[in-house]
Amino acid sequence: MADIYDKVIELARRRGFVWPTSECYGSVAGFIDYGPLGAMLKRKIENVWRDFYIAREGYFEIECPTIGEESIYIASGHVKGFADKMIQCPHCNEFHRADHICDAHGIANSETKSLEELTEILKNLPCPACSETFDGSAVYYFNLMFQTTIGPGSQRTGYLRPETAQGIFTDFGRLLRFYRDKLPFGAVQIGKSYRNEISPRQGMIRLREFTQAEAEIFVHPEKKDHPNFERYAERIVPLRGIKQQECGGEPLEITMREAVSSGIVANEYVAYYVALTHDFLITCGADPKKVRFRQHLPDERAHYATDCWDAEILSGRFGWVETVGIADRTDYDLKAHSKQSGDSFTVFIPYDEPKKGWEKRIVPDMGALGPKYRGKAKAVADALSASKPTDKGAEIEIDGEKILIPPELYEVREHETEIRGEDVMPHVIEPSYGIDRILYSILEHSYDEEDVEGEIRRVLHFPPRVAPVQAAVLPLMGRDDLDTIALKIMDEIQNEGLIAQYDDSGAIGRRYRRQDEIGTPFAITVDYDTKEDKTVTLRDRDSMKQIRCDADKVPGILRDLIRGRISFEDLE
């Protein structure tokens, strides 16, 4: 039974959007190749993302290695936490998660137990699949990270990154200086990440190598109001908060302002990126009726995150697919890297007014203390500095011996102190996008079939901004100079920086269909009138309507159409 997925993937393979990798050697599950149109579509989606995050938010893009040294992932928790403790039943060969079996038998803290302990505990427990006991089968780690070694001699362990985020965290100090030591600031990264999924399925939805676009926004822990919140304050986004999920209710359709003031969304930053993501997904061609946001339930949310929302896109095959995660990760990541590396990962925040005060300082008279206490003099002086002297002198304790130091052996000086500010570890707001899933969703939502006089017309209704080919140039006939005129127009369109395809093969209707199928939004047709009055027809993919316009103006009109400055209806 061919569902929408089969149809979309068949078209995607046939027309060069996406196909299985290295097919001549039999492909590998979880890896795909983007073909000529797919790579272009992906690039354009990424560029829309750049428009949102770099151009408009002002967060610069960085690019870090995909292979990271082990310490990074020890700090991030991936070496330990991104692994599952697995056990295989010796009788039925079924694989199970060791901690799940413990939980089922009421054994507490199974997650913190060692492999040996778990092996021992599970020895006499029944396999959930076949009810035989595990008989001492060893529990082992299955880590979802791809491991490698760096350099000859296998001296350093490296991992292919499971997310791009860690590169931004580890560059925190450099980025902080780049942004001139002020909060808030953000950095973004678009790139490949890797997870050695046990069982990749669902085509492009679960890949072992996939593309992420992530932003890490560093904010003051007590200032989570987004400076441009007004931009999205009145935007209405379908939200399935914790309450709606528990009651099985419909998503709330409320403004972001209401969502924050009612406490459904934790703060303006999270709400702002929920709305921005909604805007982004629809700009790229997701169907607004098939996009919603779901709040993580307390038990699925990472313990450090205060709030987390997933953008879900409805797929005809896969149901609601998570495509974006927006989390307030607090200072978890920076704290972890600070601990692992010894660097501070803090920002110095000056107070509005320096805090002034007076401080008493005890200055020992070393000239007198030295001869008197000899070898102990240093210890006495240190203890004295930390003591609170009275009129009679200062009582200190050295090696359990209490000594009273008379006032003439030290001096009490008072001086003014000034604290100009404090070191603050920022909180991190993280919008994280799965580009491959978004790309698939856009293919699926864009796909349409219509019956035109008994023929099925397949169309990809891409927004012009993301369409891989932006215009087709078609001479009605391949003779009488129509082709030379068309080639000249083609040249002018390419000079405008647009991606165009020239096609003179077959009947005109067939050529329109070819372009419809790859989502080309506009087609320019050169006919015999072009020779008379230098006009061409401009055809709109979605309405199949045509207008005539001056051939000279075509590149400019196309540019404006693609940038969204004008719509095709404006030209009619």
Add this chain to the structure above:
RNA sequence: GCACCGAUGGUCUAGUGGUAUGACUUUGGCCUUCCAAGCCAAUAGCCCGGGUUCAAUUCCCGAUCGGUGCACCA
């Protein structure tokens, strides 16, 4: 990873123990003045490895990939 099912030109498919049907697409030619028209021709295929056999695309076993369920994951 386990179980079940599947795999035939670029795509969809028929069929078979003696190398394969049809359609669409693509390419060239004819025709053609705006939405997959027609005619002629061409290109192109039995997933891979092993076994049984004189002979395997077909039967058997296994791998790979895909689908479904479990498990896993987000």
